Amino acid sequence: MQTTNCFHCGDTCTGTPITFDEKPFCCAGCKTVYEIFSSNDLSYYYDLQEAAGTTPKAIEGKYDFLDNEEIISRLTEFNDGAVQIVNLYIPTIHCSSCIWILENLNKLNPQVTNSQVDFPQKTIRVTYKQEGISLKELVLLLAKIGYEPYISLEDFEGSKKTTDKSLLYKLGVAGFAFGNVMFLSFPEYFDLGSSAASGGEYWLNKYQDVFRWLMFVFSLPVVFYAASDYFVSAFKGLRAKILNIDVPIALGIVVLFLRSTFDITFNLGSGFFDSLTGLVFFLLLGKFFQQRTYSFLSFERDYKSYFPIAITRLTPNGKEETVPVQEIAKGDRILIRNEEMIPVDGKLTYGNAQIDYSFVSGESEPVSKKIGEQIFAGGKQLSGVIEMIASKSVSQSYLTQLWGNAVFKTDKATAFQNLTDSIGKRFTIGVLSIAFLATAFWLFYDPGKALNVFTAVLIIACPCAIALASPFTLGNMLRIFGKKKFYIKNTQTIEQLAKIDTAIFDKTGTITTTQKSTAHYEGMPLTPDEESILKNTIRASNHPLSRSLYDLLKEQDIITLDEYEEHIGNGLKSSKDDIKMKIGSANFVGKFTTENLMDTSIYISSNNAYKGRYVFHNQYREGLSSVFKNMSETLNLAILSGDNEGEKERLEALLPKLTPLYFNQKPETKLNFIKTLQDQGKKVLMVGDGLNDAGALAQSNVGIAISENINVFSPACDAILDASKFQQLYQYILASRKSIQIIKMSFVLSLLYNCIGLYFAVTGQLEPVIAAILMPLSSISIVVFTTIMTNLLGRKLS
Template sequence: MEDLLCYHCGNHCDNQSITIDDKYFCCNGCKTVYEIFSENELTCYYDLEQRPGAIPQEIQGKYDYLDNAKILEKLLEFDAENKQVVNLYIPHIHCSSCIWVLENLNKLQKDIIASQVNFPKKTIRITYDSKGTSLKEVVLLLSAIGYEPYISLEDYELGKNKVDRTLLYQLAIAGFAFGNVMFLSFPEYFEVNEFWLEQYKYIFRWLMFSFSLPVVFYAAKDYFISAYKGLRSKILNIDVPIALGIMVLFLRSSVEIIFDLGTGFFDSLTGLVFFLLIGKFFQQKTYNFLSFERDFKSYFPIAVTKILPDESEEIVQIYELEKGDRLIIRNQELIPVDGVLIEGSAKIDYSFVTGESIAVKKQSGDKLFAGGRQLNGFFIMEVLNSVSQSYLTQLWSNDVFAKDKDSKFTSLTNTISKQFTIFVLSIASISTLIWLFIDPSKAMNVFTAVLIIACPCAIALAAPFTLGNLLRILGKKKCYLKNAAVIEKMAQIDTVVFDKTGTLTSTKENKISYEGIPLSKTEKVVLSNAVRVSNHPLSRMLFLWLETNKKQAVDSFEEQLGKGIIAKSGAIELRIGSLALVDAENKTNRIETAIHIAVNDEYKGRFIFKNAYRPQMKMLFSKLATQFNLSVVSGDNEGEQVYLESVLPEKVQYLFHQQPEDKLNFVKSLQDKGQKVLMIGDGLNDAGALAQSDVGISLSENINVFSPACDAILAAENFKDIETYLQISKKAIRIIKYSFMLSLCYNVIGLYFAVTGQLQPVIAAILMPLSSISIVVFTTVMTNQLGKKI
């Protein structure tokens, strides 16, 4: 019988009876999966990889426990308004076709809204409509197509974070093979003719061939896979010359022993892979340490208002929260932990979690999930679980918030590595052709040595280690960047735009006075509780100034960005904010920073603010003015312009009466002129401008408000260091370029000896990881030196 392989999973078919569309399958399970893909027009799955699937297992009744509400609650990340989110560990994820089909689950099940694969962790985050399907049905679907998730109620977290030891196994096999091949090669090295008899020579050579097989087909497989995927996508990645070098060494050595032409280069081959993997292991260990330190120690500089037992309020860091604590969540604040709503009503935007901005209404007793944003009014909640830093970090970095500006950005490494790979392949080909005419016996050695010694691994390491270490250092200095690419973008900035209120001004030292008809005690209580709900800097200042301890529920609350607040409590309706919102007739709009107030449509007066600017503002602007174009935008009137012009450099541009959309349009107008814009705001009225800018920094003053639109969060106390951060980003790029130059020096020297035929492949294999390690040490030391300057 002809040896048949299953079209879906690649296993041998015991018979030819299970077939469809002229394709053979080993079992009805594989055939069913093919039919599912075919019916949903997903057969492109098989174009990405040959036989990528796994045999679906019989799972009847296996997941019935997922119908249990208590068990379901433990597994779900999010559950509200018919939307549920679950993160599942799937061990079988192994290739691009796995990613493709798993991220197209919505085509197999219409009630699955979105699915996102984390390939390194082998997890999938699925958002689905719980009204139309259930977690059990989702798991059954995954299992039916050969991607059964690993679910253990005791070891669930362990399963998700399961350590992948593949690299360690590959390194062990390569090291074992390299040692034995070198040992078997000694008789040839030392020409021990007394021992190297004809009957032993062939045995030793075939043993070396045998030892090389697991090295090439297992230990080095990742290089071939990466190179193949790159070429298939018409991209010359850094693994192309490595894979080519390994393949040439193996084929040349195999030909030599098969036709008895020589002993081959199995020592160089196994040595090359072994030293490559040592460099890769060192890189992985170091980079994992950097990433862990950032996730563990560096957290958003946000805090939350905690209600103490005596009913007083205290601002605390969110990682200090414990189960049972009571929190106040104000308008536009982010819910930092899972909890239960115990007082007030909530209107929650869960776009941080689901990507959908449809508001969800919650009442007392409802469960609330971390990542939701309160849109209207305030409420009091009780904490169910302590804060999960990594979870909120994941939400902030969610691909849901990826913008066009990220897709258009090309990193320095990608630009250079592509050109470098082309250069290496050209040099290798040209030098080999020349040696074919000079000395054909050395041609293959030259080709292999060039590919190995000129491997751009060091170039690939320079940026990740430089930017990754700097990400960690900046986190320690309370500047929290969304990802390493932000540093590269900051280095290109030539224009800085500042919001005024809450950014240039401080909320702690302002002077407030009241002009108008005195407010009654009841009106003051309602006013205090209305501004208590808002997170606008002026509202926070006014709340602290009023010092009204009496708490009173606000029946309705509406905050119009850039305008003010409309609140109602009992028979009293307040309009608080701009003169336009209060709509006072025959009142002159004086040039001042003020909050106007009307009670039941009767104009009462205004609270006048004498802004207290940050003490480091003048010094910061003086430093920035020598290198950047500067602008100040504000929703306030021109009342502070004269003062600002007297203390800030002449080149600063001022724009007042700016609504949120005006700020966005101003940033866009600068970008249309070719300028690279950094926007610095307080994250409230500036969300649009932060999103539009090339880099958006949200300044935080211990308020639990920031936006996924921003690229960085900066503690207000470090406002003075903005210029330093910009300079450090430019120096980081300089370090990367120095690393490239250092790598180039290695390559030029190595290429000279390789092209001239003086360098054996095994020596090249030793030198290459040493160059990579030296780049890692250089970038780490230099970035640590940069960190000391902050």
């Protein structure tokens, strides 16, 4: 009787299948999901992968607890009354089709504004409008299309999910079976069963068949439980027409099991159950080692200690102090300046809050908040200075998640990862070809060795070591850079940094430091009211010159401004009572004469009347000349500054000859300048202060923000460099290049190992069990090699 498979989930249809649109379905749930996809123009889901769906379950009344506001507030990571963001664990995510449909939830319900899948973690982060769809309705929608979330008490309490111990259980089963099968195989190893002695045969000969069938029994949980992940992975890869590295492994296990079962059934021998269980055990042992190593790297790269983000905390007596953001505790009073990110959840206590939550939710419309209302971490203040009371301590991992938010990821793809994937795919095809050719040869020359050769080739030449070289090398470099106060977003950034051939620098706040700047005032004296408005206006700004001048001015009472505006690249506007002030560039405040305008200055006007200016004496970062001299040996350099040419002669004396200097550059001009270079085939590094350079940082291949004592955290940048490590910038670039060389050396080592192993396997000199031991050892050796080499490289960094 011919079986019919469900068009949606691929399961066998028991009984009479439900037919709809000339397609069979196993149940009404699968038929409904197909209707939903078809009516919402999502039928491309089935083109990605045949029978990719899962059977939806009946869940009526199961999620009624999601009507409780307290539970909703605990489960959601962001909830401002209009937009909610929730992270849900979905165990049934298993393929590219799942990712595609889950990241297109907005087509099923337009109230879902964004959905991002983390495939390794099997989670989805959904941003949705609360008025249009509730959390309960969202969960029901996911369950209806076959992706029911798993929500537990741990999620409600905010605790960490327990570690998946399934690999440990499988390793235990495989190890137990391997030990027993080896013990039962001793008579076969020493040929005791067929030996004779005075008085008759060995008693072992009488139980030989029992021992062999016991080995068969011990192999069953190994094949059907411990090795199940390899079969599932290989099947999904083949179904998606992808030849992954688990295909030859699964094939080897199947061949060993079937051949061994055939041998003992027809009494042809003891089979290869020892090799089979040993293969699975050592494969899982290598996998366990990899998992533990990844966990170690993840722990070492704890982002709580990574970002040099500082925030201004107000002491009980009203003094301002700069502290690391992770030191903020519940109940602290925090000062948030214009364009500064809110680091913790809390309540607004002072000022006019216009908060841009696009960093969190993707919604670009600013949200107004009144005193006493809740404000959330990740928002950016857009209208002057505000004060807040922290309602919880800082969750740095939350800010890390924001930094990696796919909304802000630009197309900075690397070719090196594609190279790794390409090598793995071609290697697998090569291995299968060699295995079949070698087996065909031995079937003709010596059939007794054919199976051993086939399985040994499949096992020894698995490209696992090649696949491990890149993530372990770059992962360890990520950790090392972090310890050296160079905080990189991800491993792809290291790959890109190794390829750059052009470096562009901003001037103010990047190659200059505000720590030692001095300034003097030229012009008409300011009235006490004007001095107070000036101090309170620049108090709200995060521009390096504003911060420097704020520290130099005398103390003033804190007042609430009637109006405040910051014009990026130009200056500040504010008003209080009947006084309106402009603070910024000469043109911005209405100073149109060219006399003495070449100095770095902040100009001031009051009620449209020019008052005067503060002239700054820039202090360049220590070691600037040596940094540029060293970098100029291998990189093209340039300065892009928004300031005037007042420092041109001084810079020409400090920098290598013929270094291009461009002044009066607006933010959009910097971005276009970098884009022009990229159109010429250049790989561009942009180093800025993270404020006015956001566009240029995002456009560049690698954007590095220099951090001093202010909050420069920016989604546009790829890395944050502590200002104290500016002199080591070129060392970090060279270290990135050397890490790529380490990966290439690992490739060579892996290929060399595989060539040697293949020689012994093809010539029939390598037993499958030995190959099973050597394969994970090769992976471990690559991990050890990359770890040692990157640690040696890290020691050379100061």
